[in-house]
Amino acid sequence: MVEQKRIDEATGTSTVGHEWDGIEELNTPLPRWWLWTFYLTIVWALGYVILYPAWPMIDDATKGVLGWSSRGQLEQELAADSKRRAPTVNAIAATDIADLPTKHALMQAAVQGGGAAFRVHCIQCHGAGGAGLKTLYPSLTDDDWLWGGDLAAIEYTVTHGIRNPGHKDTRASLMPAFGRDGILDAAQIGDVVSFVRTLSRQEKASASSARGAVLFDTNCAVCHGARGEGGRQVGAPKLTDAIWLYGGDRDSLAATINQPRNGVMPRWGERLDPVTIKMLATYVYSLGGGEKAPPAPAAKGQGADGQP
Amino acid sequence: MASPEDLAGAPASLYEARKGVYPKAVNGPFRRFKWAIMAVTLAIYYGTPWIRWDRGPYAPDQAVLVDLAHRRFYMFQIEIWPHEFYYVAGLLIMAGIGLFLVTSAVGRAWCGYACPQTVWTDLFQHVDRLIDGDRNAQMRLANGPWTIEKLAKRGAKYAIYLGIAFWTGGAWIMYFADAPTLTHDFWAGQAAPVAYGTVAVLTATTFILGGFMREQVCIYMCPWPRIQTAMMDEKSLLVTYKDWRGEPRGSVKKAAAHPDAFGDCVDCSQCVAVCPTGIDIREGPQIGCITCALCIDACDGVMKQIGRPRGLIDYCTLDDAAIEKAGGQSQPVRKTLMRPRTLIYLGVWSAIGAAMLFSLGQRTRLDLAVQHERSPLYVQLSDGHIRNTYTLKLRNMETRPRRVAVTVSGLAGAALWTEAGSRKAAGQRIEVALAPDSVTRVKLFIAAPAGGPARHEFTIATRGLDGDPRGDAETIQFDRPETAP
Numbered sequence: 001m002v003e004q005k006r007i008d009e010a011t012g013t014s015t016v017g018h019e020w021d022g023i024e025e026l027n028t029p030l031p032r033w034w035l036w037t038f039y040l041t042i043v044w045a046l047g048y049v050i051l052y053p054a055w056p057m058i059d060d061a062t063k064g065v066l067g068w069s070s071r072g073q074l075e076q077e078l079a080a081d082s083k084r085r086a087p088t089v090n091a092i093a094a095t096d097i098a099d100l101p102t103k104h105a106l107m108q109a110a111v112q113g114g115g116a117a118f119r120v121h122c123i124q125c126h127g128a129g130g131a132g133l134k135t136l137y138p139s140l141t142d143d144d145w146l147w148g149g150d151l152a153a154i155e156y157t158v159t160h161g162i163r164n165p166g167h168k169d170t171r172a173s174l175m176p177a178f179g180r181d182g183i184l185d186a187a188q189i190g191d192v193v194s195f196v197r198t199l200s201r202q203e204k205a206s207a208s209s210a211r212g213a214v215l216f217d218t219n220c221a222v223c224h225g226a227r228g229e230g231g232r233q234v235g236a237p238k239l240t241d242a243i244w245l246y247g248g249d250r251d252s253l254a255a256t257i258n259q260p261r262n263g264v265m266p267r268w269g270e271r272l273d274p275v276t277i278k279m280l281a282t283y284v285y286s287l288g289g290g291e292k293a294p295p296a297p298a299a300k301g302q303g304a305d306g307q308p
Numbered sequence: 309m310a311s312p313e314d315l316a317g318a319p320a321s322l323y324e325a326r327k328g329v330y331p332k333a334v335n336g337p338f339r340r341f342k343w344a345i346m347a348v349t350l351a352i353y354y355g356t357p358w359i360r361w362d363r364g365p366y367a368p369d370q371a372v373l374v375d376l377a378h379r380r381f382y383m384f385q386i387e388i389w390p391h392e393f394y395y396v397a398g399l400l401i402m403a404g405i406g407l408f409l410v411t412s413a414v415g416r417a418w419c420g421y422a423c424p425q426t427v428w429t430d431l432f433q434h435v436d437r438l439i440d441g442d443r444n445a446q447m448r449l450a451n452g453p454w455t456i457e458k459l460a461k462r463g464a465k466y467a468i469y470l471g472i473a474f475w476t477g478g479a480w481i482m483y484f485a486d487a488p489t490l491t492h493d494f495w496a497g498q499a500a501p502v503a504y505g506t507v508a509v510l511t512a513t514t515f516i517l518g519g520f521m522r523e524q525v526c527i528y529m530c531p532w533p534r535i536q537t538a539m540m541d542e543k544s545l546l547v548t549y550k551d552w553r554g555e556p557r558g559s560v561k562k563a564a565a566h567p568d569a570f571g572d573c574v575d576c577s578q579c580v581a582v583c584p585t586g587i588d589i590r591e592g593p594q595i596g597c598i599t600c601a602l603c604i605d606a607c608d609g610v611m612k613q614i615g616r617p618r619g620l621i622d623y624c625t626l627d628d629a630a631i632e633k634a635g636g637q638s639q640p641v642r643k644t645l646m647r648p649r650t651l652i653y654l655g656v657w658s659a660i661g662a663a664m665l666f667s668l669g670q671r672t673r674l675d676l677a678v679q680h681e682r683s684p685l686y687v688q689l690s691d692g693h694i695r696n697t698y699t700l701k702l703r704n705m706e707t708r709p710r711r712v713a714v715t716v717s718g719l720a721g722a723a724l725w726t727e728a729g730s731r732k733a734a735g736q737r738i739e740v741a742l743a744p745d746s747v748t749r750v751k752l753f754i755a756a757p758a759g760g761p762a763r764h765e766f767t768i769a770t771r772g773l774d775g776d777p778r779g780d781a782e783t784i785q786f787d788r789p790e791t792a793p
Contacts (some may be wrong), residue, residue, distance in 0.1 A: 032324060034528070242688060288695060
């Protein structure tokens with residue numbers, strides 16, 4: 001590169017003296033206003049440094065006279081958003097949960113809010129979208145409910161939980177460990193399994209199932225019903241349908257009768273506010289299995305413990 | 309080593325003070341053409357938002373409206389939804405190719421006549437003339453001391469600048485909301501903060517760019533002159549000083565004294581005096597020339613006065629310049645305009661326009677988009693059937709309420725119900741009421757027998773129930789467990 005400054009004939013401007021393969025750079029003067037614009041950016045920067053956090057210190061930065069911080073801005077935005085949501089949340093709180101489906105917009109809002117809460121508190125067990133986990137946690141999307149699938153029943157279950165020891169309002173029941181505790185022997189359990197599988201038409205009636213029917217009548221029917229129709233007062237699953245939380249094959253059924261899981265859910269009433277629980281209930285209800293509230297006379301027939 | 313100062317023979321500054329431009333008033337066909345274009349473009353800009361267009365009770369009655377809040381773009385009878393933004397992309401592509409077309413045919417005509425920077429600069433320069441007088445008076449005033457008169461004139465001029473700038477900024481926001489309502493709200497202090505902010509910013513930019521920056525924008529800031537250099541060829545029209553005819557320059561008197569010694573240029577500098585960017589066209593084509601052709605008007609006027617033929621400065625292609633220089637006859641304008649390059653640009657431009665018009669005529673105004681719920685993909689029901697969940701987005705793009713039926717085909721034994729319904733009442737189809745000009749979301753449950761492929765393609769279709777049966781359909785999957793449960 002040869003440094004040779006000269007005057008360009010065409011423009012009358014001097015070159016900067018750099019040349020690359022015959023291409024030279026003109027030293028065209030910048031317009032003066034461009035320089036002023038540059039000074040203006042410096043003034044802007046000075047103002048910025050004074051107004052906003054700028055200079056890094058050892059464990060912090062200068063505060064800036066406006067006192068702005070990203071954390072403070074987030075808090076402001078959260079406060080503004082909760083203020084924005086307040087009328088809706090209050091309206092949901094003031095509405096009886098059974099009436100929510102008749103108020104379309106409010107129900108939509110409740111389902112949205114419930115979905116958000118569900119994704120924080122519930123998906124750990126029940127899975128995204130309430131799909132459940134086979135052999136561990138029930139699906140909330142199907143049309144089979146252990147403790148009832150109308151809005152009030154779901155709200156009650158979420159509030160008081162399932163099998164929380166020492167809490168009188170909790171959903172409670174205990175299936176005996178028929179095998180482990182020696183109530184039934186292995187052959188008898190096999191017979192009960194045969195009978196239960198005829199209830200759901202997975203097996204044809206046999207001598208084994210006939211023996212099992214007798215055992216079922218004395219040991220199981222009190223909770224599961226004489227024909228295995230289930231009992232929601234005690235969370236006893238229906239045995240006639242295609243849905244098996246812990247598996248419907250022979251081995252799984254035998255294992256359940258031998259030593260039942262008696263699944264547990266926390267009582268969320270202790271951790272979440274009532275509106276959030278109400279919204280959670282509407283979300284679970286909206287997943288596809290929601291049931292209409294039982295007719296009024298049935299509601300009167302609540303158990304002595306106040307459970308619907 | 310010698311410093312550049314030594315080489316240049318004059319101290320070179322890194323920065324250049326702005327040279328004042330005080331263009332002289334001129335009259336002529338190009339000036340009148342510019343008047344007409346200024347009137348038309350400003351009328352379109354300021355007036356368009358006030359044109360009304362009846363669309364019935366469910367849509368705004370503003371002919372041109374970019375409704376950002378509701379995500380609709382209205383242009384007379386055309387309504388664009390956000391998912392149809394490709395029409396806007398198409399318009400922008402047409403605008404780009406249109407600029408190529410214009411540039412290759414008639415050079416920087418956009419810069420000279422239609423560019424907002426040119427139009428508003430022209431407008432502000434007329435304000436200068438109105439308040440300060442013509443070129444000489446303006447220069448006197450600019451170089452003179454700050455007297456009461458100068459203060460008063462500057463005050464009046466900047467007030468008018470500000471008025472025009474404010475009107476310009478104010479007109480802009482009218483495209484984004486109902487103009488009469490917004491005008492009322494604006495003055496009542498009830499418009500959105502962004503409206504005031506936009507007007508403030510555009511008032512400031514108009515005031516600065518039109519009142520003060522002017523030709524500096526074209527010379528230093530605008531990328532388009534640089535791009536245009538690549539668009540032009542030797543057949544593009546340029547404003548050209550015909551040096552072969554004009555040189556050497558000499559006054560009328562000198563020419564009378566020495567016939568044949570001088571060219572036609574009398575060195576009256578009228579072409580420099582009228583130039584809005586302050587250049588001398590006689591130095592040849594240059595980036596500062598926006599081809600506004602005012603120097604042609606000025607020169608033609610002088611030539612007429614002294615009885616010489618017009619066109620010493622004229623639109624001329626580089627090819628014609630070479631021919632004329634050699635004494636030949638220049639090509640007819642028709643031939644320079646109609647050449648493969650411009651015809652190809654024109655063809656592409658028209659093809660895009662025609663394709664967009666065709667697709668606008670063909671587009672369906674009842675659109676269906678289906679989303680398959682993925683968590684869970686399928687749900688085992690207590691009777692052994694499988695249920696899948698879908699979210700239907702039904703776009704009713706007409707400005708009237710509608711009723712549609714949703715049906716499925718290709719899925720044996722399918723039962724459909726929505727959140728409002730129940731499986732007990734499920735049937736082969738559902739009916740949905742659609743609000744006008746909006747998207748209705750429907751959560752659709754479909755149950756079907758478990759026997760069947762794990763991935764089952766079927767079709768969800770909509771059909772209008774109110775006279776216009778045209779609808780939309782989407783093929784989507786129905787999922788079942790991989791193995792029988």
